[in-house]
Amino acid sequence: MHLPSEDRVVSPYTGYTRAHWEAAADRLLAATEPYAVEGGALYQFPGTHTSWSGRLSDGLEGYARTLLLAAFRRDETALGRYADGLAAGVSGVWPRIEDRSQPLVEAASIALALRLTRPLLWDRLDDGVRERAVGWLGDALGAEAWPCNWELFPVTVGGFLKEIGYETEAAGKAIDRGLERIEEWYVGGGWYTDGDGRKYDYYNGWAMHLYPVLHAWLADDSRLLSRYGDRLEAHLADYAHLFGGDGAPLHQGRSLTYRFATTAPLWLGALTGRTPLTPGETRRLASGALKYFLDRGAVNTDGLLTLGWHGPDEAVLQGYSGPASPYWASKAFLGLLLPPEHEVWTAPEEPGPAERADVVRSIGAPNWLIQSTRSDGLVRLHNHGSEDVRYDPYYTRLAYSTVTTPSPSYDNSVIVGDDPSRTDIEPLGVGDGWAASRHAAGGGARVTSLVLAHGAVEVRAHLVAGVEPGTPVRVTGWAGVEGVRAEILPVVGLGPGLSGVTGDGDSLFVAVVRLTGEAEAEPLEDAVRVRLDNSGVLHVRWGGEGAVEARVDSAGVDVNAVR
Known part of the structure; x- marks a missing residue:
């Protein structure tokens, strides 16, 4: 599509102005x-x-x-x-x-x-x-x-x-x-x-x-x-x-x-x-999304x-x-109802949230945790409350992002036995850097899931209950995509292939996960320290920048920040 030359003065992030929107229409x-x-x-x-x-x-x-x-x-x-x-x-x-x-x-x-x-x-x-x-x-x-x-x-x-x-x-x-x-x-x-x-x-x-x-x-x-x-x-x-x-909306729903x-x-x-957004932020986000799709x-x-x-x-x-x-x-062209002299068209573009800082933001109503990183502009959605099984896999995965798509091999899932299903999602809350839920899985299992997030790093803990001892469990992370690193390391209950088996009673499985566009990101094993003590409490330390203690059990989850 032929569009006018970019204007990097009033639109330093996208180059798009009202003229670009008019030409696209x-x-x-x-x-x-x-x-x-x-x-x-x-x-x-x-x-x-x-x-x-x-x-x-x-x-x-x-x-x-x-x-x-x-x-x-x-x-x-x-x-x-x-x-x-x-x-x-x-x-x-x-x-x-x-x-x-x-x-x-x-x-x-x-x-x-x-x-x-x-x-x-x-x-x-x-x-x-x-x-x-x-x-x-x-x-x-x-x-x-x-x-x-x-x-x-x-x-x-x-x-x-x-x-x-x-x-x-x-x-x-x-x-x-x-x-x-x-x-x-x-x-x-x-x-x-x-x-x-x-x-x-x-x-x-x-x-x-x-x-x-x-x-x-x-x-x-x-x-x-x-x-x-x-x-x-x-x-x-x-x-x-x-x-x-990069302007991409989340790939979910x-x-x-x-x-x-x-x-x-x-x-x-x-x-x-x-709107709580400035005119420059509004146009930057909107023009970024239009440009994202037209360029691709x-x-x-x-x-x-x-x-x-x-x-x-x-x-x-x-x-x-x-x-x-x-x-x-x-x-998307609703903005053309605003006159050319409106400040949403004339104000200089300002960065969106994913470009300003690393953010971990909880959203209470859908029980979501949003995690974004300034260095690569990636946004990740941890889904602990949205469900519509008619449209699986775009509702039932544990996480979505602006750069990945749900994979046929069940990314971001807990596979109990050979069943990757996740239904009857019950939100258990969100808070500062965490979100949790419980769902039904294969063979009558109930899985209680907690994610802790900091920077680009995630700690995911899954408590599997209601199945026979020896039931295989496999945990998956992000799907791979060109130009982005998808990493996952086993921590508790998991071995090679991110697989484990249930024991007597409830069984906990923990992995450290990261999706990053940073080519020089520090090794994942150095970015976070995780251990499970004898009383069943997870101790998580974020590379010297704070720590969290969390418990996941049949009653739910309990998360506390510690020094």
């Missing part, structure tokens, strides 16, 4: 235009991976998600094409919005785009087209949503329809119903689960926060903006720590093919004034976003992923 839009069919109502992109909703729904997805990009860009020429497509779509091309159907998702993108560009698109449509359009969108008001972030799609449609005076009572009820539903999943500290259970991932940012905050902002509803803005601000204080020094949609909540905080093949030679992470990669896809799915990355 323009080139993405231009590349999609040849794939418009049925009068522009559908965008049928090439590819063999069709979603489970079918090709017609995939074509609607292509229209809706690229329309969202045109709306953020406020490109009147492009919006004219989408006006023609809207007229064709609501005249019988688009599938109806039904209960739990993919068109409900796309209706939200269409409604949001129409709301954002009302003078440029909606107000210029013929009365007949508007009448048919509200009739099509209106089905979203009563459609049953899947019990997750989908509850916000009727809210988004309802916000637009209420604004233009269509079925205002039904629209208001749809808004209230959806907002009430997500209250069940708000767990505090700026974090939601994506429906029942403990599903924590990027849907917090590009869905659970995005839609309520945008609705409140567009409706100029100070009460709602106070509630949802407070939550967004709290979330961003954690969220900023999830980007590596589902729908990763949306790529730089991860930047949407950053821009949303700046747009609404509800996210866009193919035809200018289209591919289904994958860097380039094409089926490992990150779900059954609902179709050729147009990656275009939810359009949400």
